[in-house]
Amino acid sequence: MASDTVFQPSFGNKPDKIVGREAVTEGILSGLGMRPGHRDRATLVIGQRGMGKTALLLEIADQALDRGFIAARVAASANMLDEIVETVQIKGSPFVKERKSKIKGFNAGALGFSFGLTFSDEVASNYGFRTKLSLLCDKLAENDKGILLLIDEVQANTDDMRTLATTYQHLVGEGKNIAIVMAGLPTAVSSVLNDNILTFLNRARKVRLEPLSLEPIRVYYRLTFNALRKEFPSELLDEAVSATRGFPYLLQLVGYYLEEYSAGSASIDDGMVSDAIASAKRDLEADVFATTLKPLSDTDVKFLEAMAVDEGPSKVSDIQARLGVSAGYVQSYRARLIEAGVVASERRGELELVVPYLGEYLRNRE
Template identity: 30%
Template sequence: MTITIPPASASNRESPYRPGFGTTPPVAVGRQAEVNAFARALDQRGGTGRTVFVTGQRGVGKTVLLNIFDDVAESRQWITVREQASPGFVERLTGARLPEALETHDAHETIRSKLVGLTLPAGLGGLTTRTETTSALQPDFRHHLMAVLELLDVHDTGLVIALDEVHRSNLDEFRTVTDAVAYAMSQEAPLAFVAAGLPASIDTIVNDEVSTFLRRANRINLGSFTPEETALALRLPAEEAGKGFDDAALDLGAKVSLGYPYMVQIIGDLAWREAADAATITVDHVAAVVDEAKQILIQQIYGPTLAALTPGARRYLTAMAADPEVSHTGEIAERLGAKKQTANDYRRMLLAHGVIEAPAHGLVRIVIPHLRDYLLTESNEA
């Protein structure tokens, strides 16, 4: 069988959907209330809502919401310092991100003389400083943060610190940042703090005794779209790009995606390309790409997620797949023939990796769409 190269078309080249991880879709739906609350928090000094946790399973749009919060900050002339919360992030914030924030601030050239005790790397704009002490004190993250906030406050602007992929394994570093943030908040500094991560990691951080002020933070729990929101997420990008999306196609797209935001973008993107130069995306276009969409989930979600699990956790997950909805933890332990403590260790690993959730005491549920079907198929083929 010979291979033919399909002709290029404007439709294929310019898909309006964005199925990449962390990529903001052209039309964001279902998060307006959260965006409004964050905007109000920035507008009111000393108001509530400037400390926010964004949590949810993989693919529900945590990073996308951080991107939108960046846009909210920019609309208020606030500066955003963004960092992945991987090991060493405190050093990166102190030595690079905060100096870069100053570098983007137009006014800093005129107020160099006010910058006391803050040492910035010479390669980041060559900003010079003066020090009014002879001690050997090494400025820490809080010192740098407060110096930046003082400068921004003078010019009626502020700073948003946004941490993505927060994990409980980096709890000590996170404490360093949150201790500084708590102090800045107590001084009514122009600061907002947003952190995104999986539910198990956020729970650990919120319950940490050192960071008690975080228990008062706003918490945004992202989940799947409603059928109505799914229809909007599929229809509006196509319409804005000049293509229709008929009702039967929307219904099938909602059914296949289960409202999972990442899957919604995959379905929209593939259906758009399948429709090529057609004026409307039909149910046949969506039906033609369902298998490919599921294969993308296998490659980009299931594969990496399952590879990170221990064999015991994999067996626990496969045992859960026998139940159509929720599973009882006691019954799963019996199926595995495992001790209660061993089964609990497997359950905690699955929770930490965002594969399952615990909707109630003694119950667990698989949360990644279509993963149960995949596990059952894999089990039957074994």
């Protein structure tokens, strides 16, 4: 996809503007103003694929420095602890003022650092993640800076996640100026919360990313295409906005294809809108539907197919009749799929697919 477009629908990219998440962003950032160890300094962001978790972390990372925090954003992986330390060192070094010792021959390495945020050979070789992060907290605190850990694609039951969690707890207990935000899929976050070592996160602030309301999307599209000097008739604008169904990834996809298909034109017509929506849906199938369905069992998918018969919410009794199973069976899979973040229950006795166009995809695939 073109890099010079206003829209950034590729996963892992930060869009030109984060639409409709201002309250969420400010809520997380305001927690940085609380005392170390405050509940609002530990946040879990929960959302399905395409709900804008990574984009939100990127936005928070950009704004954290204004709140006095060095942000280390990493994806949960086998080497994330080293990445956290290295990121803090690189991003924090410009803010560290060296203090000259009055003692002749004094070696700054005795305090754990040889210069800036570079560890002495002794610390680098002999000490682990907890000690290094503690030293970084202390050094940055001397320069009025804290550390914000941003962990994307959270996974449970890994040694690094447990080390990170126990380290964070210890540093908070010591009054270090540190905060953490973790983001992940509903199933991953649920597993994290059920891990015996990670249970402290049950006390963390939880933010569930829901679909956006359509009005902020309408305003964003109108302003963006006005800036691109393209006329966008109101009825076609409404059609494009409605097609996103409040899904941040679709917002970017539809906008991207509208910009591409209207290149060289001073106005957007109905053909461009139709083509943009169709292309966005194809990308959605490849990028979101396949990865959403992959970890589900065959029985899970059959349950979703029974729901997809309905274009709107499904009655639990109808799902039970279509599958020819007991009420207990339906309740079991209902709970599994709600925990996975694929379905939701807004009204008693009803279930609804959360991922936009998934029902249409399930109905039409062979």
